[in-house]
Amino acid sequence: MVVTGAAGGIGRALANRFSAAGANVVVADLDAAGAADTAAALNAQRPGTAIGISADVGSEYGNVELIRAAEDAFGQIDLFFANAGVGMGSDPMSTPEDVWETSFNVNTHSHRWAAKHLLPGWLARGEGYFCSTASAAGLLSQIGSAPYSLTKHAAVAFAEWMSITYGDAGVRVSCLCPQGVNTNMLRAGDAAGAGPSSSVVRAAGVVLEPEDVADIVLAGIEAETFLILPHPEVLTYLQRKTADHDRWLTGMRRLQARMLAR
């Protein structure tokens, strides 16, 4: 299996959890030292079962190179976690174009680039598993960050499209949509004081540890569940949204106003 964004946070916890369950793991991240650390810890437990790869999944070339290196190391890729992500930007007036570009490249395009180069082998073999990490922000919205909201909605849409299009051809798809998880991304949002984003995430519900999320993902993959929701309340919010969109928007505006007033 391959896990992108596995130098820390949710990706590292997924690598640890799936390795403990017996998987060979390709640990990929822009942070080469972090990826090497994650892989070294796995190899200390189970020698020869992990490699760390420096990869930039924000380009098609980076995905091609990653898939080639992973196949060289362990053969066919049975499970690919498109987990790397960035949380950047705020409103459309002040967010620089390069922040939009990076957000789409890493949070959205990386998923379709990986799929583009995984699907030929998976369709030929009639099996393969694609799991993307989107976010509750991809089902609801991210107060304070337009780039995060857009790119994570697009990630959910792409995962749904993959499942509809290739589900009957043996390609299984899951989409992980957590709310708050105690990782560098959430902590960096707090430190930067980046609008109300991190405070909204913290106020919206319990902040889980990455290890708890990884346990839930393993169970979700074993059950082949499409939508993996470590925070069950996200399903309630989603049901409220679809039941009455206008009422839901009013509630979100109220929540935003409360956060800005803090």
Ligand SMILES: NC(=O)c1ccc[n+]([C@@H]2O[C@H](COP(=O)([O-])OP(=O)(O)OC[C@H]3O[C@@H](n4cnc5c(N)ncnc54)[C@H](O)[C@@H]3O)[C@@H](O)[C@H]2O)c1
């Ligand atoms: N922490 C949360 O509250 C939360 C909630 C919902 C969704 N998520 C999503 O979970 C995923 C993992 O994030 P995390 O919370 O573990 O934070 P994190 O910052 O610990 O992990 C993100 C990782 O992605 C890597 N990365 C960024 N750009 C990359 C690139 N171009 N190529 C390769 N790697 C790259 C980073 O180096 C980092 O190690 C992200 O997609 C994030 O959007 C996080």
